[in-house]
Amino acid sequence: MDFELPREITDKLAELDRFIEAEIKPLERENIQFFDHRREHARTDWDNDGAPRAEWRALISEMERRADKAGHLRYGLPKSCGGSAASNLAIAAIREHLAAKGLGLHNDLQDESSIVGNFPIIPALADYGTPEQKTYIEGIISGRKHLSFGLTEPGHGSDATWLETTGVRDGDSWVINGRKRWNSQVARAHANLVFARTSGTPGEAKGITAFIVPTDTPGHNVLYNHWTFNMPSDHAETELKDVRVPDSAILHREGEGLVVAQRFVHENRVRQAAASAGAARYCIQEAVKYAKSRVAFGEPLSRKQAIQFPLVELWAEYEMLRNYIFRVAWQMDRQNPLEISDMVSICNFRANRLCCEAADRAMQVHGGMGYSRALPFEHIYRHHRRYRITEGSEEVQIRRVAQYLFGFSGKQASKA
DSSP, rough: OSOOHHHHHHHHOOOOHHHIIIIIIHEEEEEEEEGGTHHHHHOOOEETTTTEEEHHHHHHHHHHHHHHHTTTTTTTTTGEEEEEEEOOHHHHHHHHHHHOOOSSEETTTTEESSSSOTTHHOOOOOHOTTTTTTTHHHHHHSSSSSSEEEEEEETTSGGGGGOOOOOEEEETTEEEEEEEEEEEEEGOOOOEEEEOSSSTTTTTTTTTTEEEEEEEEEEEEEEEEOOSSSOOOOOEEEEEEEEEEEEEESSSSSBBBHHHHHHHHHHHHHHHHHHHHHHHHHHHHOOOOHHOOOOOOEEGGGGGGGHHHHHHHHHHHHHHHHHHHHHHHHHHTTSOOGGGHHHHHHHHHHHHHHHHHHHHHHHHHTTHHSSSTTSSHHHHHHHHHHTTTSSSOOOHHHHHHHHHTTTTTOOOOOOO
């Protein structure tokens, strides 16, 4: 066994580091109000329902433009989309590496933007989309023709097979009725990927269809933003009232939209896990650094076992998780990720929980300053806390592992 990352991945990490220092850090310093203690206020348009300010979006767009010009933004995308078809292992290593640098324009938490783009819907468009639907690929990358994702509903989140949004055929068209919650980025999207039940019964995976619905379609109404723990908010409540779309709006095949959703979620789960592990590393290392320099009662805090032991526990958890995440990402490159869904779930719920614990401990070690917005730990906590709910709550992830471990529904635990 060789537990070292391949040379091409470590070379890429070094290349990204050089790019950040040369192109992104100067841009960040020119706009430091978006990253220091003013960050939440500077980013949020409080008079526009808590949406991201135009200046903040413009800064992210400039970062992405520079990253794309340098050949980094599309690194994980298929070659047909101008990317390098990077492996799951490479993307996991990059996510961990960038998050471990702390807050910065290179890898923003609130917007989930990065110099190596996270575009989980693009591979599905590339594989399943019609030529017309594939025009959204370049649109998503450039921001000029964005596609949002509408799966969750007021009454249904992780239980996605119980959707109440319906699509009813009417001649050559479909009429969609329902409501979507946490419809991220729909306010700036040109179309919304809406999942609706078109056949079958509640609870069945088959019978859910994915529709690409232009956001200016009559009856498609963005009602309001949900104000969240971490602002600004780009997570809207959307109403679909007698929304009529043609048959050509279907992405993939009628009744098989859950395949698209699962692909989106699985790609995101392991990437979230890697980012959470990296952010946990940052919090732990910053707490250690501070404990070594902070003198209390005549000696450094680092001499106190009450400070040492919790950080050691967290560091041990991080080391084991990092290796496991990379192992699972490596295996995802060799078999269908749905076949090792339990392993992906282990990565996700353990890493997201670890990050919250590490951020909380870093706040505690830093004392009053740790609680302030002068330091980034509260921001890291508020962002990563949501990952314990999104992409399937951690309880759902644990239940998935139990299905495999106990052999429910004929499943067997995957072997690493």
